[in-house]
Amino acid sequence: MEAATMAWTAAVAGLGLVYWFVWVMGAAEVKGKRGVDLKMGSITDDKVKDKYTQYWSFFRAPKETAATAASAEKVPAFVDTFYNLVTDIYEWGWGQSFHFSPALPGRSDRDATRVHEERVADLLKAKPGHRLLDVGCGVGGPMRAIAAHSGSKVVGITINEYQVNRARSHNRKAGLDSQCEVVCGNFMAMPFDDASFDAAYSIEATCHAPKLQDVYAEVFRVLKPGALYVSYEWVTTALYRADDPAHVEAIHGIERGDALPGLRHYDEIASIAKEVGFEVVQEIDLALPPSLPWWTRLKMGRFAYWRNSLVVRVLTLLRIAPKGVVEVHEMLFETAQHLTVGGETGIFSPMHMVVLRKPAADESK
Ligand SMILES: C=C(CC[C@@H](C)[C@H]1CC[C@H]2C3=CC[C@H]4[C@H](C)[C@@H](O)CC[C@]4(C)[C@H]3CC[C@]12C)C(C)C
Numbered sequence: 001m002e003a004a005t006m007a008w009t010a011a012v013a014g015l016g017l018v019y020w021f022v023w024v025m026g027a028a029e030v031k032g033k034r035g036v037d038l039k040m041g042s043i044t045d046d047k048v049k050d051k052y053t054q055y056w057s058f059f060r061a062p063k064e065t066a067a068t069a070a071s072a073e074k075v076p077a078f079v080d081t082f083y084n085l086v087t088d089i090y091e092w093g094w095g096q097s098f099h100f101s102p103a104l105p106g107r108s109d110r111d112a113t114r115v116h117e118e119r120v121a122d123l124l125k126a127k128p129g130h131r132l133l134d135v136g137c138g139v140g141g142p143m144r145a146i147a148a149h150s151g152s153k154v155v156g157i158t159i160n161e162y163q164v165n166r167a168r169s170h171n172r173k174a175g176l177d178s179q180c181e182v183v184c185g186n187f188m189a190m191p192f193d194d195a196s197f198d199a200a201y202s203i204e205a206t207c208h209a210p211k212l213q214d215v216y217a218e219v220f221r222v223l224k225p226g227a228l229y230v231s232y233e234w235v236t237t238a239l240y241r242a243d244d245p246a247h248v249e250a251i252h253g254i255e256r257g258d259a260l261p262g263l264r265h266y267d268e269i270a271s272i273a274k275e276v277g278f279e280v281v282q283e284i285d286l287a288l289p290p291s292l293p294w295w296t297r298l299k300m301g302r303f304a305y306w307r308n309s310l311v312v313r314v315l316t317l318l319r320i321a322p323k324g325v326v327e328v329h330e331m332l333f334e335t336a337q338h339l340t341v342g343g344e345t346g347i348f349s350p351m352h353m354v355v356l357r358k359p360a361a362d363e364s365k
């Protein structure tokens with residue numbers, strides 16, 4: 001073969017490889033978001049790096065951050081920035097449900113996710129005619145599963161406008177837009193009438209609130225008397241030791257990579273719920289045996305992370321993805337290691353479940 005032919009063949013093969021890697025392989029874990037579609041929410045490309053730097057300096061020292069009222073007030077705005085930065089990467093590498101689930105023997109991650117979501121609908125005894133509230137709804141993966149499973153209407157609230165648009169578009173595509181509605185707002189001051197929901201749930205979302213009382217009190221206000229609320233909380237467990245540097249490092253790593261103003265200890269949750277008026281119907285850590293580990297999905301994804309990291313670098317070089325995406329991706333990679341340590345040591349759970357009930361009108365007098 002002539003040298004020129006060889007060079008052409010190599011160039012075409014190289015381009016084909018890049019195409020396959022970025023456009024095909026880069027289509028990630030769940031069909032939908034592709035590597036080439038990675039945006040940083042509503043942040044313009046030239047601001048991504050700055051926004052990431054601001055985010056990082058705010059959440060670097062989470063406990064101190066939450067300590068002052070002035071800092072606590074800023075948390076929702078930084079959480080909004082966080083979701084502008086990570087929403088597309090989450091959808092690309094994880095899917096439309098932004099939470100963990102216990103692994104199920106012989107079943108796919110997608111099945112395990114759906115089962116974990118449908119459990120909420122069943123606990124709430126959700127049925128057609130009910131209006132449910134999804135507190136911190138993300139791009140609506142759980143909302144669609146719960147609406148489809150129960151026949152209820154679901155209203156979701158998220159602080160992030162970009163997620164509102166993504167969720168509405170997914171709802172339309174799934175043919176569930178008549179059952180699912182999405183609102184942009186702060187779950188610590190919700191734009192809903194008192195006693196206007198038949199039930200509510202939050203999946204791995206209220207951990208972003210500096211004070212859990214603020215969000216629980218809002219949920220209490222908008223629920224009808226007698227209504228149920230189910231929440232999957234991120235907590236440190238009874239195994240966590242504040243005097244063990246390895247534990248502290250893992251928990252701080254989780255906080256700074258996940259926009260958390262300070263993780264709560266599991267034993268705070270029920271007392272906060274009672275403080276705002278709820279009755280505690282059930283409290284259980286769904287991560288404990290016999291459940292299979294929720295973190296295996298994170299651990300198994302090593303090849304995918306490596307591939308994703310390469311895709312993100314290539315896309316940034318080609319100026320298809322904005323500068324700063326590489327740093328955000330690295331931050332997620334790092335937090336994935338801390339989450340895995342948290343799971344393996346048992347010092348952290350992302351699914352400490354509480355089932356709460358707003359007392360019926362005659363009980364609260
Ligand atoms: C509840 C929250 C989010 C929980 C999870 C959905 C996300 C926590 C960490 C995320 C990820 C970590 C590594 C990423 C990887 C480097 C990338 O290539 C593909 C996406 C990841 C797997 C990403 C996916 C979502 C998480 C698992 C918090 C924020 C309260």
Ligand SMILES: C[S@@+](CC[C@H](N)C(=O)[O-])C[C@H]1O[C@@H](n2cnc3c(N)ncnc32)[C@H](O)[C@@H]1O
Pocket residue numbers: 076079083096097098099135136137138139140141142157158159160163185186187188202203204205206208209
């Ligand atoms: C990890 S995601 C979980 C999303 C969804 N529950 C799911 O499982 O797919 C956390 C969600 O909480 C929302 N959130 C965080 N703080 C909020 C606030 N103050 N008000 C409203 N939503 C908030 C985020 O915007 C995001 O949608």
